[in-house]
Amino acid sequence: MSTFLGFIEEIPGISVDRFNEKNCDSSIYFLSHCHTDHMQGLTNQFFKHLQQCNRYLYCSEISKTFLQAKYRYTDTCVKHIDIDKKELLEYKSDMNKNDNVDVLYVTCISAGHCPGSVMFLFEKTDKLILYTGDFRLDPRSYKDIVPLHFQRNFNEFPRKLAQIYLDTTFLDPNYTFLPSRKESIRAICKVTTKWLKDNSKNIVVLECPALYGYESIYIELSKALNECIHIKDFVSENYYSIPHLARYVTNDPQTRIHACTNKNERSGLKCRSIPEENILFIVPSVLQWEKKDASVIEEWNNARERTYNVCFSTHASFDELKKFILYFKPEKIHPCVCPPGFERKIYSLLNEIQSKIGKEKNVVQNCENYTLQILEQVEVTNKQWIKHYFHKVNKNYS
Structure with a gap:
């Protein structure tokens, strides 16, 4: 059950998977998938509010279809992002300042959790932030996640992530191994x-x-x-x-x-x-x-x-979470499932895993010359239809 409050600390002004209370003051919104613990605050009144304020919620095409079947007022304020396509979005980090417009790139990546589930890769200035939502992917497929890699000398290397907002549902040694x-x-x-x-x-x-x-x-x-x-x-x-x-x-x-x-x-x-x-x-x-x-x-x-x-699990096991962290080597990790009373245990486990990265941090990874290009948006002409997306998720689930 997600305990994430919806805010990405590196990108004030956006909300992810939480749509109530202080999140209502955000400039744009993102939904990773259509499970109720990630949809708190989604009501007909919320979408009517988005319409009136000319704001938008972004999600996958399948999730958009699900939302349109359940709620009114979604036709103009819910937009989908194609899988693996980088989108340039405008938003306001401070809604109280009319002229304060910022930009960021957002890429949806298949999460392998349920139909329409995606991870969001946010690219802001010199930082890359990954929000996993709920996810479970075969560790052998990590190298195939194109948006999370860069190429150097004809080889693929993981990109440098400033922070991962991680699905820690089974960050627990009691669930070390789960069958595929x-x-x-x-x-x-x-x-x-x-x-x-x-x-x-x-x-x-x-x-x-x-x-x-x-x-x-x-x-x-x-x-x-x-x-x-x-x-x-x-x-x-x-x-x-x-x-x-x-x-x-x-x-x-x-x-x-x-x-x-x-x-x-x-x-x-x-x-x-x-x-x-x-x-x-x-x-x-x-x-x-x-x-x-x-x-x-x-x-x-x-x-x-x-x-x-x-x-049968749609969330990554403890062992799979360790492999994910050690493969992508994020600078920081924010646990998105952290029930009251378990905070110390979860952060202790994360610190223990990250300590194993140590001096093994990939030197080549740190050589990536990354800057946010805001003058032109990459256009992808080959639209990935729902059928292709669902086939891709089934191909990669572990």
Whole structure:
């Protein structure tokens, strides 16, 4: 659960993933993805306020589609930024000064968390700041993140980051290792296939902890069993707007695989009448694996009949977070998930990881000659459509 207050200390005047209280005085806004803990303050009244004040919220194209389906007044005040395209934006660091106009470059980078999730790379004067939002990427793909690298002598090197605003959800040795989502999905496909083959009346219910983020499960299950996944009615319009996903989901309850129940709704299936003994509940989650051996990625729930738990995470594990920090070597790190009472522990862990960078800091990295070019904006003519974006996220998820 995000505890980030929305302010980037190096760039006063902007707000990210927080839209209430003092954030309402910001000049421009950014949304990394459409999970509720990152959307505090987003209401019809907020977007009406943006329209009246001629201000804008920036996000990915998929997130823009989700916002337009949920809120009014978004048509003119929500703008999307294409993935890996550098955008030059104007803003005011002080809204009380009418002539105080600043500029910064912003690049959206796929975060691999849920549809539309992005990291924001902010480039201001001689500083690079990365806000990860919620993210999970395969460490082997770090070198392929083009906006976070520069080229020298035909080699790619990580760019020098002044600060990372980091998703520290699992910055905890209790979650040192988490299986890749591909491994978890294979386990889900295996148990689902067996259950459906055992009895033609059997069905499967996926009890997913969040509204978005489990689409890779739906896709692979649908492919493996040639069955569309029944989803909640109020998200069907959003899913149908994503071409790569639309073919695998349905609002027809007669299918045998369902993701239409609410979290912890333990009352069977409401969309159709099915005997309880014919329902297998699959719970893709990670919290049940705290202090457990996550190399054992699946287990039957001893306290509840016909319930199968699978370790599945859309956030980076402790080990993956360490690799991310040691690869990009930021000067500073701001934890974005820091619950009350855990601040000392989280900062201690971050300091311990950063201490391992030490003298290993890449000398070549420090040679990057970076300046903010404000006279011309790089134009990218090859627009990356939603289908391409969603395919890229699925290709890179770990």
